[in-house]
Amino acid sequence: MNTKSFIGENSYSCKVCGSSFTRKQCLAIHMRTHTGEKPYSCEVCGSSFTHKETMVNHMRIHTGEKPYSCEICCSSFTHRQTMVQHMRTHTGEKPYSCEICGYSFTRKPQLVIHMRTHTGEKPYSCEVCGSSFTEKRSMLRHMRTHTGNKQYSCEICGSSFKNKNDLAIHMRTHPEEKPYSCEVCGSSFTRRNNMLQHMRIHTGEKPYSCELCKSSFTRKPGLVSHMRTHTGEKPYSCEVCGSSFTQRINMLQHVQTHTGEKPYSCEVCGSSFIRKPGLVVHMRTHTGEKPYSCEVCGSSFTQKSHMLQHMRTHTGEKPYSCEVCGSSFTQKHHMVQHVRTHTGNKPYSCEVCSTSFTDKQTMVIHMRTHTGEKPYSCEICGSSFTKKINMLRHVRTHTGEKPYSCEICGTSFTKKTYLLRHVQTHTEKKPYSC
Structure with a gap:
């Protein structure tokens, strides 16, 4: 088959799809997309590729070679394109913009996925129950709820997980080398970039600022998550019940309420937790550690949030207000409970006498009148x-x-x-x- 067609000087055209090339070799490589030919094979795992360059890049998975380095933070990468994309985290460049809402992205695939939030397109479907998804990985993750397959295994203890993120969280429970140390407090990290971000806790540097309310953040993901409080965007959805979230970590934690998985266990009393921070805070009930202190009266607390709430007793700050009567509160859940005095909603009921309550804690205390418990x-x-x-x-x-x-x-x-x-x-x- 004579595939050469002179559209211009030294121009070669594909008779299948009409694409044209300046070199015959480029046309020959392109034709493999139609024939399925993959002449380059990996000597280690046998994977085959249409381009020699793609095979060379793949080989770095086995050799660990990362020839492309970031000049700013020294992170290294196996592919040049990945390094170019990484550089945008420093420059702030987002060349791909949504024409509908103006959101911009560092990578084109991110824009493609985002556009589906406007079009409603869900191109990936579950072959078992027919549920559809905007991303392929979401569909694959969902499929495991049918097969029970846990393809991600821990090389240290053998525990297996349905998705890669759960394995990554689990791996943190095992000791690992942390070569980068903070010169101020001695905290150590597996990656230099994480150590540099940690240093901002001591320096107070918050280089990422919100243009709408001027809130500032030490890390860019913090700013990205914060912006959703203005836009109302909740891009992460639970595949089981459809609840949506502004942050992926919140969605993953929510999913565990369906699976019942609690991977973090207390070695003292056996209590288990969905998140590692929950275990860390719980351990203080055994050690008596209270690392957060009030600068005014010296009271100490196991959690930072408790200390911040306590500080309001000194400052008088009440940031949460009732939209009905204007009453203000130091804590959000106090405001939520108060609003129920207007709506009459009492979602917590006693299983013995059916008395209902506006908050769970009051119901728990009431139950002791039946059980006689005095803890x-x-x-x-x-x-x-x-x-x-x-x-x-x-x-x-x-x-x-x-x-x-x-x-x-x-x-x-x-x-x-x-x-x-x-x-x-x-x-x-x-x-x-x-």
């Missing part, structure tokens, strides 16, 4: 209580502690209600009438 005990006299706050108040009868002080005369009290009643003696307020 909080005084270490001094052994008295037990249904509520922790009652136990803490009781302990003060032994210690003599009076943590609530009047700012006017200095008189101190064991309970906050006693202090509030006392303060009225200074204001001459008389709220009770005959």
Whole structure:
């Protein structure tokens, strides 16, 4: 077959699809896309390729060679194109833009997938139940719910997982080499880039800023996730129930509520957790460690979020407001519970007497009136209580502690209600009438 056709000087044309080339060799290589010919084979695993260059790139998987390096952070890559894409994380360049909403991306495949959020296209379908997906990997991950296949195995302990991300999370439970250390606190990391990002905790540097509200972040993914609070975009969906999330990690954690998988276990009491941070925080109940301290009064806490909530008792900040009556609260879940006083919604019911409650904790405490359980005990006299706050108040009868002080005369009290009643003696307020 004479495949040469002179469209221009030294121009070669494909008679199958009409593509043209300046060199005969390029046409010959192109024809393999039609014939399926793959003349180049990997000597290690036998994979075959249409291009010699593709085979050479593939060989680096076996040799570990990464000849392309980033001049900024020294990360290395097996492919030049991958290094070029990586450089955009430093330059901020996003050459691929969505014509509908203006979102831009560093890679063209990301734009193609994003466009499906506008078109609704879901080109990948499950052969078993017919569910359709925007991404091939989502479809493959879903297929494992039918086959039970766990193709990702841990080389250290043999545990197997349905998806690569779960294996990556599991691998962190095994000790590994961390050659990069923080000179300030000594924390170590497997990658230099992670160490450099960690250093910003000490320097306070937040190079990524939101153009809408001026919030700033130490890492670019933090800014990307934050922007979704403005756009409302939730690109990650649960394949089981359809719930959508702004962050992939939140979606993965949610999926585990369906599978029941809790890969992180406490070696002391056997409690298991969906996420490693949950295990880390739990361990402090055994060690007594409270690494977060209040700069005002010195109170210490096991979790940073608890310390930040406590700080509001000093600053008076109440960032969560009720849209109905305007009442403000220091914690979001307090505001959510309050809103139920307007809606009348009481989603938590007692299984014994059917009494319903606006919040779960109140229902749990109520259940103790049926079971007689008193989980909080005084270490001094052994008295037990249904509520922790009652136990803490009781302990003060032994210690003599009076943590609530009047700012006017200095008189101190064991309970906050006693202090509030006392303060009225200074204001001459008389709220009770005959």
